[in-house]
Amino acid sequence: MTLRNLSEVNVSTNKEGVLIKRLSADEIDVFRSIRLEALSREPSSFASRFEDWAYLPDEEWRQRLNNPVFVAFLNDQPVGMMGILRQRPSKMAHRATLIGVYVRKSQRGTGIAANLLKAIADYATSVRVLQLELAVSVENPAAMRFYQRQGFAEVGRIPGGFLDDGKEIEEVIMMRRLNG
Numbered sequence: 001m002t003l004r005n006l007s008e009v010n011v012s013t014n015k016e017g018v019l020i021k022r023l024s025a026d027e028i029d030v031f032r033s034i035r036l037e038a039l040s041r042e043p044s045s046f047a048s049r050f051e052d053w054a055y056l057p058d059e060e061w062r063q064r065l066n067n068p069v070f071v072a073f074l075n076d077q078p079v080g081m082m083g084i085l086r087q088r089p090s091k092m093a094h095r096a097t098l099i100g101v102y103v104r105k106s107q108r109g110t111g112i113a114a115n116l117l118k119a120i121a122d123y124a125t126s127v128r129v130l131q132l133e134l135a136v137s138v139e140n141p142a143a144m145r146f147y148q149r150q151g152f153a154e155v156g157r158i159p160g161g162f163l164d165d166g167k168e169i170e171e172v173i174m175m176r177r178l179n180g
Helices: 028-041 050-054 058-064 112-126 141-149
Strands: 008-011 018-022 069-074 077-086 095-103 131-137 153-164 167-177
Touching: 018 112, 028 050, 028 058, 028 069, 028 077, 028 095, 069 112, 077 112, 095 112, 112 131, 131 141, 131 153, 141 167
Parallel strands: 095 131
Antiparallel strands: 008 018, 018 069, 069 077, 077 095, 131 167, 153 167
């Protein structure tokens, strides 16, 4: 897929069609809506808590959109998101980390996650990122299987990668090389 405009990509994933769009800094309401939905509906899937984000001022939401965030819309409603955080040091600028990955439960298995990842990979390739990385909870085997199907390989684990209500959760580190 060639991106005519890096901020918007139309992707048909089902009969109704899904729009994958990179959010602009002016779209904090959309970002806030889907991010808070993700944190409230799937709290164990994220290192952040709902409370970490719920009361952020608008300017903080705007700043967080300095890192690209792509959102999937179905019937003009956000149903999924995926962000990318590029490494800043020049010797590491070829690497980026997937962040904030979420697809509404009713839309899982429809291809939305794969299309979000394709938009992220296309964007990453366009800015000379060669490698995508991520961390996923060992308690989320469905996500690990999805990433494996998308070409990610496990490269390590972090015991006690984060704490969830006092329980240590192991994180699986995965990576995928991009063709660019």
